[in-house]
Structures are given as structure tokens and as C-alpha cells.
Amino acid sequence: MMEQPLLSVRHLSIGLSRQGTQLPVLNDVSFDVAPGEVLGVVGESGAGKSVAGAAIIDLLVPPLRRTAGEIALRGDRLDLMSPRQMHRVRGKRVGFIFQDPMTSLNPVLSIGKQLKDTMRTHLRLGSSELHGRALDWVTRVGLPNPERILKAAPHELSGGQRQRIVIALALCAEPEIVIADEPTTALDVSVQAQMLDLMRLLHKETGTAMVLITHDLGVVAKMADRVAVFYAGRLIEIASTRALFQSPRHPYTAGLIGATPAPDGQGGMQVVAIPGAMPGVDALPPGCAFHPRCPRAQADCRTVVPPLVVLGTGEAACLHPLPERTAA
Amino acid sequence: MILHFVERVLQTILVLLVISFVAFMLISTLGDPLGVLLPPDATIAERNALIARLNLDQPLLQRFWSFVMGILQGDFGLSYRTQQDVGAMIAERLPATVELAFVSLLITIVLAIPAGILCGVKPKTLVSRAIMLVSIAGITLPNFVIGILLIAVFSVHLGWFPSFGRGTVVELGNWTTGLLTVSGWQAIILPAFTLASFQMTFVIRMLRTQLMEVGHSEHIRFARARGLSETRVWFVYAIRNALLPTVTMLGLQLGNIIAFSVVTESVFAWPGLGSLFLQSVQSADIPVIAIYLIFVGAVYMLINLAVELSYPLIDPRLKRRSA
Structure with a gap:
């Protein structure tokens, strides 16, 4: 293991109560984030990656509910905290970047008000100091004319500008770790690249650790130190970014990488799709949830749920993992 | 703009x-x-x-x-019934109705807005459920029934408030006001509450629905994720979004109050425009009826105009660029 983890998630399970029954949305997921590290969390929609992020700061919306698990931030157990204590963690110790800049800013309050309210909640600052910091943050996220931006209402800004404000809002109380839930998904491709550059720059400046939730392997490859792959509510592989891309051990990870468009060397693009679709939480097959789509599935895959085991430098949950591929 | x-x-x-x-x-x-x-x-x-x-x-x-x-130019014609100038008749009755409308709006704001906020923020508590249940009465019972019930309980049975009239009024230039005397306030409470009952229900339900909807929006979740206190989240971040439709409603209702205080005024023998209108209808005093119609139309339109022009103050999205 590495040094003392900043964030430690152990055996986290999340259920969806529906008509008295609990559907497991996330099943026994454990991972660590080291100080200053960027952990990429990838998976398809519905794999459980976003609820895992929301569960860390107790932001699940009923009927979703954390059913088990321990969450510790520098040893402080977030899962045992009262709502009052949790308010001091949110924003102050754990920042959260929301997905859709069009809906995540309050439409009737000015940018400056939202920024200053957030800082005032967590930092002891006078009003002129607050104003100065707000101006400073607008500049740091790369927006021109900060005085004007602070007075502006969200609708006066473009999608990319709003996402920069969302990032400033998440970072302005200087959290120890930031959870970014699909921070680029709702943006134009050209803006996406700018946003990633900005996040990388701010990450370097502040040294804040980050959990980057995305379905885009390209984003992960650019940003993350390590990658966790989610499938149907389970963590199925976690490894350093380099190892994961070079030698994925879980067939699903390999399929995911294969499904990313890559130049085929003859001027075209090659995409190999994984056949079938991820099962919903209400229709999980027994055994390994991936076996119906898996080219390597064998009889035991249909009955045994594979545990996460150490494989080489990473961990994977597969009974018949792919052999390690070394750099040729 | x-x-x-x-x-x-x-x-x-x-x-x-x-x-x-x-x-x-x-x-x-x-x-x-x-x-x-x-x-x-x-x-x-x-x-x-x-x-x-x-x-x-x-x-x-x-x-x-x-x-x-x-x-x-202020010449409204002659009343067929009294042969008085219609303008003077309306001017004499106007203060009573305006004060009634004002106090009933005050009651609405003071009672219904906090109740609506409570029902929206904590919809499942016993108090919220009780408010919702009682507020159904405000919609389903006709105004005159509520008025008569209030008279029966508070005037006849308990004797707290008078059942008719304006109490002692004070002359302020051309304006007679009952709001400067104790008996005036005692007299206005029951009719104002009766008049307010309908719109209180609307405001409570409107605010509740709006708040519950806003409460589920992404920006409220994001405000929570930034650690803002529940008080701030509800009373600053959510309320501002829920207020716009409520203010529209209140404005329209104020028009309604002045326009349709007829029933309440007749139940409480309130010497306002509504009872003047009733008397005029009974004696086919066409000029008064016509001027009343124009007057109510004008009040309605002006309030609508004022409400609409106040939107940009609440929601910056409605500010049109002046450039």
C-alpha cells in the first residue's frame, strides 16, 4: 500500500428502496485516494460511479440510501457524522463539481453572491476580503473582466463560462479533495479540452486530490493517476492509469478500451463494441455480472461472484483475467 | 426594457x-x-x-x-338613483374597500407565506398536513359561508369583534380611515380574513408546490454540496425561485379582492365599493354600474402592469438588455 490515504472508502453499498425492497445500486466497493492524487472512476451510465461520489458527502437523494460502508477522510469517519458536522465537511473539506453547468447554478442569484456565500460559510473573512477572493477565483478559472462576472446572473454566461464558475465554487473554500462528477460531459468538445486543461492547472496549483467520475476514457487517460472501473454496481478493476491502458486485466476493461475510437494506422478509426448491454440493477445475473457479454466466460463465472484480487500492480475482480501484457 | x-x-x-x-x-x-x-x-x-x-x-x-x-377630467356622470356625481360617490366609498383589500393582503402575506414555506420545506410534518387540510376549506367553502361562520363564532358567540360596519373612522383630508382606531381594527379583522381566505389557500399551495419542485433542482443540490446551511439554502436560494409565480398570483388576487369584494362587503355591511355596486344593481343605477366596471378594469390592469414590471427585480433572467 502507498502512504496514509486521504480518502478511504470501505465496503460501500448503496441501495434503492422500491416498494419495500432494496435494489443494490452499489455493492461492496472499496478504494483509497492518496493526497494530491487524481483517481479516475469510469463506467457506463448506471454503473454506480455517480452515486458512489454523492455518497461520500452524504448527498444521495432518496430513495437512494447508503446501506453499508465506512468513509474516512484523513481518519475522520464521514459516515458517522451528524448532518451538522457534515455541513462543515461539504465545500470546506470535500468540494463537488457538478455535471451540468446549465442547471447547477442558481438562476436568480448573481455569480458573486453564490461565490461569496460559499466562502463566507467556510472561511472567516471580511467583506472586502471576500470580494477580493471572489475576484481572484474568477480570474483563476480563466474568466476575463471579473468585476463584471461577479455582478452577472448565470444566464448571461456561456456554458463553458458557467462550468468555470462551478469549478470556482467547488474550490473556493480550498477543500482537501474534489469530487468531479462528469465535469465535461455536458460541454462542447472544444470546451471540454479547455476545461480539462483548467482542472489540470488548478490541480497542480492547489495540490488538491481529485475523484474524477467520467464515462470518457480519454479524459481519464489525460488526467488520472489511477483508474477505478465500475460495472453494474461493482468495482471490477483498479490500477494505475499506465498499467490499466497497457494491460487491462478484466475483459470488460479491455472491451471498454477497445470501444474507444483509435486510429487503425490506415487513415481510419477502429471501434470494437462490446456486444450486449449492461444489466440494470433490477436484473443482475448471478455470478459475475459481466459474464453474459464476456468472451472469456466459463461455467464458474455464472455462479461465483469474483472478488477483487491483487493482480500485478493493480487489482481486478475476474475469475479468468487476461494475462499481463508487458510493453514490447 | x-x-x-x-x-x-x-x-x-x-x-x-x-x-x-x-x-x-x-x-x-x-x-x-x-x-x-x-x-x-x-x-x-x-x-x-x-x-x-x-x-x-x-x-x-x-x-x-x-x-x-x-x-x-374627473366628470363621471350622474347617478340615476341619487342624482349625485358618480365620481363623488365612488370617492366616498373607495377608502373602505381599499383598506379592506390592504388588510386582507397583509393577512395573506403574514399568515400564508410562512405557512406555504413550512409546507414546502417540511411537507411531511403533522403541522404541514394540518395546514393543507384546513386550507382546502378556504377553496371549497364560498366566501359568504366563511364570513357567516366567522360572525357566528367571533361576533355572536364570543363577542370579540363587531359583525358589521367600519367602527370609528377618522377623516384625513378626503380619505376616511378606520386603521387609526381600535374599533376600526376590530371591525376590519373578520371581513379582511374572510376576503383573504381564498387567496391564502392559493398562496400556500402555490408556494408549497414551487418549493418542493425547486428543492429537487440541481442548483439546490449543488448549494448543499458546497456546505451552505439549510436555512440559507431554503430561505435565500430556494425562496427566490419560488417567489415569482407567487407574486404574480398575489398581484392578480389583489385585483380580484378589490373587484370582487362585493360578497364579503354585503355579508359584513361594509360601506365600500362592493356594497355600492350591489345597491346600484338593485336600483338599475346604470351610470354607477358602468363607472364601477371601468374602475375595476383599470385597477386590475394597473396591478397587472405593476406586477409584470416588477418581475426583473426578482428574476434577473427577465431583464431585457437595454442596449
Whole structure:
């Protein structure tokens, strides 16, 4: 293991109560984030990656509910905290970047008000100091004319500008770790690249650790130190970014990488799709949830749920993992 | 913004002209003013003088023109019933109705807005459920039933408040007010509450629905994710979003209060415009009815205009670029 983890998630399970029954949305997921590290969390929609992020700061919306698990931030157990204590963690110790800049800013309050309210909640600052910091943050996220931006209402800004404000809002109380839930998904491709550059720059400046939730392997490859792959509510592989891309051990990870468009060397693009679709939480097959789509599935895959085991430098949950591929 | 303002004012004027025309047609086609106004033994000279005074010898459109001009100069015509100037009759009754509307709006704001917020923020508590249940009564029971019930309980049984009239009033120039005396306040509570009951229900339900909807929005979740306190999240971040439709409602309702206080005023024998209107209907006093119609239309339109022009103060998205 590495040094003392900043964030430690152990055996986290999340259920969806529906008509008295609990559907497991996330099943026994454990991972660590080291100080200053960027952990990429990838998976398809519905794999459980976003609820895992929301569960860390107790932001699940009923009927979703954390059913088990321990969450510790520098040893402080977030899962045992009262709502009052949790308010001091949110924003102050754990920042959260929301997905859709069009809906995540309050439409009737000015940018400056939202920024200053957030800082005032967590930092002891006078009003002129607050104003100065707000101006400073607008500049740091790369927006021109900060005085004007602070007075502006969200609708006066473009999608990319709003996402920069969302990032400033998440970072302005200087959290120890930031959870970014699909921070680029709702943006134009050209803006996406700018946003990633900005996040990388701010990450370097502040040294804040980050959990980057995305379905885009390209984003992960650019940003993350390590990658966790989610499938149907389970963590199925976690490894350093380099190892994961070079030698994925879980067939699903390999399929995911294969499904990313890559130049085929003859001027075209090659995409190999994984056949079938991820099962919903209400229709999980027994055994390994991936076996119906898996080219390597064998009889035991249909009955045994594979545990996460150490494989080489990473961990994977597969009974018949792919052999390690070394750099040729 | 300025263009928008001018446009809306012109619209208002146009609608008022249409209302005036309808009212004017009422006056000029219903009944015989000469028969009503002149004594049976009037001379021809008196008769001709009245015809000239009422402009009855002129073509219709010209009469409409002088009717509108007269209104603009404060000449509202003569009542068939009392032969008084209609303007003076309305001016005498106006303070009672305006004060009634004002106090009932006050009651609505003081009671219904906090109740609506409570029901929206904590919809599942016992108090919220009780408020919702009681508020159904505000919609389903007709105004006069509520008024009579209130009289039965608070005037007849408990004897706390008078059942009719305005109490002692004080003259302030042309305005008579009951809001400066204890008996005036005692007298206004029951009718104002009766008048408020309907819109209180609306405000409570409107705020509740709006708040519950806003409470589920992404920006509220994001505000929570930033650690803002629940108080701030609800009372600053959510309320501002829920307020716009509620203010619209309240504005429209204020128009309604003034326009349709007729029933409440008659239950409480309140000496306002509503009871004047009722008396006029009973004695077919067409000019008063017509002027009342125009007056109510004007109040309604002006309040709507004011409400609409206040939107940008609440929601910056509605600010039009002035450039």
C-alpha cells in the first residue's frame, strides 16, 4: 500500500428502496485516494460511479440510501457524522463539481453572491476580503473582466463560462479533495479540452486530490493517476492509469478500451463494441455480472461472484483475467 | 426594457378604452335617463337643458368621446338613483374597500407565506398536513359561508369583534380611515380574513408546490454540496425561485379582492365599493354600474402592469438588455 490515504472508502453499498425492497445500486466497493492524487472512476451510465461520489458527502437523494460502508477522510469517519458536522465537511473539506453547468447554478442569484456565500460559510473573512477572493477565483478559472462576472446572473454566461464558475465554487473554500462528477460531459468538445486543461492547472496549483467520475476514457487517460472501473454496481478493476491502458486485466476493461475510437494506422478509426448491454440493477445475473457479454466466460463465472484480487500492480475482480501484457 | 414598458402601457390603455366603450354602451342603451332624472312636472326648458348637459343631442361616437374626456377630467356622470356625481360617490366609498383589500393582503402575506414555506420545506410534518387540510376549506367553502361562520363564532358567540360596519373612522383630508382606531381594527379583522381566505389557500399551495419542485433542482443540490446551511439554502436560494409565480398570483388576487369584494362587503355591511355596486344593481343605477366596471378594469390592469414590471427585480433572467 502507498502512504496514509486521504480518502478511504470501505465496503460501500448503496441501495434503492422500491416498494419495500432494496435494489443494490452499489455493492461492496472499496478504494483509497492518496493526497494530491487524481483517481479516475469510469463506467457506463448506471454503473454506480455517480452515486458512489454523492455518497461520500452524504448527498444521495432518496430513495437512494447508503446501506453499508465506512468513509474516512484523513481518519475522520464521514459516515458517522451528524448532518451538522457534515455541513462543515461539504465545500470546506470535500468540494463537488457538478455535471451540468446549465442547471447547477442558481438562476436568480448573481455569480458573486453564490461565490461569496460559499466562502463566507467556510472561511472567516471580511467583506472586502471576500470580494477580493471572489475576484481572484474568477480570474483563476480563466474568466476575463471579473468585476463584471461577479455582478452577472448565470444566464448571461456561456456554458463553458458557467462550468468555470462551478469549478470556482467547488474550490473556493480550498477543500482537501474534489469530487468531479462528469465535469465535461455536458460541454462542447472544444470546451471540454479547455476545461480539462483548467482542472489540470488548478490541480497542480492547489495540490488538491481529485475523484474524477467520467464515462470518457480519454479524459481519464489525460488526467488520472489511477483508474477505478465500475460495472453494474461493482468495482471490477483498479490500477494505475499506465498499467490499466497497457494491460487491462478484466475483459470488460479491455472491451471498454477497445470501444474507444483509435486510429487503425490506415487513415481510419477502429471501434470494437462490446456486444450486449449492461444489466440494470433490477436484473443482475448471478455470478459475475459481466459474464453474459464476456468472451472469456466459463461455467464458474455464472455462479461465483469474483472478488477483487491483487493482480500485478493493480487489482481486478475476474475469475479468468487476461494475462499481463508487458510493453514490447 | 423601455420599449417593453411603453408597449405594455399602450396595451393597458387600449384595453381600458374597450372596457370604457362597453360601459358607455350600457349607459347609452339601457333605460331612459330623462325619465329617471327629471321630476314628472319638468318643463321643456328643463328637459332641453338636461339633454344638453348629458350630450344626448349628439351622435354616438361624439358622445363616447366626451364621455372618455369627461372621465379623464374627473366628470363621471350622474347617478340615476341619487342624482349625485358618480365620481363623488365612488370617492366616498373607495377608502373602505381599499383598506379592506390592504388588510386582507397583509393577512395573506403574514399568515400564508410562512405557512406555504413550512409546507414546502417540511411537507411531511403533522403541522404541514394540518395546514393543507384546513386550507382546502378556504377553496371549497364560498366566501359568504366563511364570513357567516366567522360572525357566528367571533361576533355572536364570543363577542370579540363587531359583525358589521367600519367602527370609528377618522377623516384625513378626503380619505376616511378606520386603521387609526381600535374599533376600526376590530371591525376590519373578520371581513379582511374572510376576503383573504381564498387567496391564502392559493398562496400556500402555490408556494408549497414551487418549493418542493425547486428543492429537487440541481442548483439546490449543488448549494448543499458546497456546505451552505439549510436555512440559507431554503430561505435565500430556494425562496427566490419560488417567489415569482407567487407574486404574480398575489398581484392578480389583489385585483380580484378589490373587484370582487362585493360578497364579503354585503355579508359584513361594509360601506365600500362592493356594497355600492350591489345597491346600484338593485336600483338599475346604470351610470354607477358602468363607472364601477371601468374602475375595476383599470385597477386590475394597473396591478397587472405593476406586477409584470416588477418581475426583473426578482428574476434577473427577465431583464431585457437595454442596449
